[in-house]
Every structure is written in C-alpha cells, then in structure tokens.
Amino acid sequence: MTPVQRTIPPDVEKQIEALPLDNRLPLLITDADEVLFGFMAAFERYMERNGAFFDWSSYRLNGNIRHQSDRSPLDGPAVKALLLGFFRDETRNIGAVDGAAETLARLNQKMQVVVLTNLPHDHRDDRRHALMRHGMNYPLVTNEGSKGPAVHALAARTRGFVAFIDDSPSHHHEVAAVGDVHKIHFVSNRRLSGLLGPVEHSDFSARSWQDIRNYLERQLKRHGH
Ligand SMILES: [Mg+2]
Structure with missing residues (x-):
C-alpha cells in the first residue's frame, strides 16, 4: 500500500468550500465510476x-x-x-448502475449527497451532464489521487453521520485514516467484484444498491436521524 496522502489539492479544497452543506445533516459521499456508473x-x-x-x-x-x-x-x-x-x-455517455438513482433519491430525503469522483477536472461538465441525465443531480467534486484529504474536508462540514461508498480498496485504506466515516465497499460489476476478496478497512460490503439502502437506513436510525 502507498503511504496515505494528507494534503488536499487547492482546486479540490475550493470545490468543497463552495458546497452548500448543512452541518446538522448526515452526509453520504459517493464515488461515481463502478458505483453510480457502469465503468x-x-x-x-x-x-x-x-x-x-x-x-x-x-x-x-x-x-x-x-x-x-x-x-x-x-x-x-x-x-x-x-x-x-x-x-x-x-464520460458524457456512460450508463448508470441499476438502482443507484432511485436509492440516492430515497436516501437524499434524510442525507445530503455529494459525488466525489477521481476524474480530470476538464471532464467535470461531462460528468455533471451524465449525472443529470440519469436523475442524479447532486453536488460534484472532481478529485485526483487519494480520496482521504477530500473526505476529511467533507466530513468536517457536518456534525452528523458520514458515509462513504467506493469500489477501490485503496480509497478505503486512505479513508480509514480519516476516522469516523462509515465505509461501504461496492463494485457494481459482478465479475469485477469476484476478483476481489473482502476489503480491509471497509465497514460493509454491498452487492447492490438495495444492500446499501438497507445498511444506511439502519445506521441512520441508530444515529438518531
Ligand atoms: Mg470508482
């Protein structure tokens, strides 16, 4: 494993500072490729x-x-x-994962949703376009490298419960260092997920968006939301 990156790139920090987040509400930070979109x-x-x-x-x-x-x-x-x-x-044409839009809409009644995607900043508008086209028009942060610093900055914006969804084991490793974040591992492609064993540092392995919904609804209840 590579060492955990701790500094946040300025162009990522600026995007996070500009997000309209409510510090009383729980926050769901979701990856895009292989989680929302069929990468x-x-x-x-x-x-x-x-x-x-x-x-x-x-x-x-x-x-x-x-x-x-x-x-x-x-x-x-x-x-x-x-x-x-x-x-x-x-990036503009990519297809969505089954159940992602419906589940996010449902969870968004109780949680704020932010899409945190590793993507060249130049393609941000294309990603936003695809999110809108598939009914997932949530705030978007384009990131590079480790997701640890960006998740740390996002989690600092709320006192509520924070959850993170990603397919990449390395991002789970990096986000584990952030502390109080519930980490959900999800690889939408079954053949690809079959190549991975259980992922260290994640709190829950989901096989579908229905699994994610059940898990988060239980956690929200437990945290009084
Ligand atoms: Mg991904």
Whole structure:
C-alpha cells in the first residue's frame, strides 16, 4: 500500500468550500465510476474499439490490459493514455448502475449527497451532464489521487453521520485514516467484484444498491436521524 496522502489539492479544497452543506445533516459521499456508473462495462467496450482487451486475471488495470494483436500487456503510460481517452470520449455517455438513482433519491430525503469522483477536472461538465441525465443531480467534486484529504474536508462540514461508498480498496485504506466515516465497499460489476476478496478497512460490503439502502437506513436510525 502507498503511504496515505494528507494534503488536499487547492482546486479540490475550493470545490468543497463552495458546497452548500448543512452541518446538522448526515452526509453520504459517493464515488461515481463502478458505483453510480457502469465503468467496467463501458471501459471494456472502449478497449475493444482501441485494439486492447482486459484479461480479467485480477482487479488491477495495470498489467491486465493487453494488445489484441500479440496479447502483450500495455505499459503504464499506455494504460494511462487509454484511460484518459476513455474519460475524454465516454464520460458524457456512460450508463448508470441499476438502482443507484432511485436509492440516492430515497436516501437524499434524510442525507445530503455529494459525488466525489477521481476524474480530470476538464471532464467535470461531462460528468455533471451524465449525472443529470440519469436523475442524479447532486453536488460534484472532481478529485485526483487519494480520496482521504477530500473526505476529511467533507466530513468536517457536518456534525452528523458520514458515509462513504467506493469500489477501490485503496480509497478505503486512505479513508480509514480519516476516522469516523462509515465505509461501504461496492463494485457494481459482478465479475469485477469476484476478483476481489473482502476489503480491509471497509465497514460493509454491498452487492447492490438495495444492500446499501438497507445498511444506511439502519445506521441512520441508530444515529438518531
Ligand atoms: Mg470508482
């Protein structure tokens, strides 16, 4: 595991300061790719159109994306370029995960919702467009690197219960250092989630948005909301 990043990038801090949050209400911080949006399904189609494929041997992208021509793995810079191309071309069109919009609307009656997504800031408007198109028009923060500092800054904006949803084990590791945040691990793609064992540092593993709803409703009750 890489060391936990502690400083918040200024352009992320500015976005969080501008959010209209109520410090008395509970807060749900949710990831976008593979949680609200079907990242892997869309990225796999993109790889196939661009001469590559994912070999499904483990959860990582690096080492598991291969050239269709000779099955050799793409190197780190090539994987990064492919991913940046995907964000540029597909962020606006990506499909939503079943149950995400309905569950967020329901939870939003009791909790504030913020979408915290690792995405180049340039594609923020595309992500906002996709969120709106799928009925998930919640405040959006684009982040880079660790999510720990951004979650820390968001959690400081409320005295209420705070929950965090993400598919990436590394973000759970980083957010564990923040303290009092309920961490829900959710990978919407079943085949991808099958490549991961139980995730250290998360409080709950969800298999669907219905699971997430049941868990959060129990926690909200327990915390008097
Ligand atoms: Mg994600």
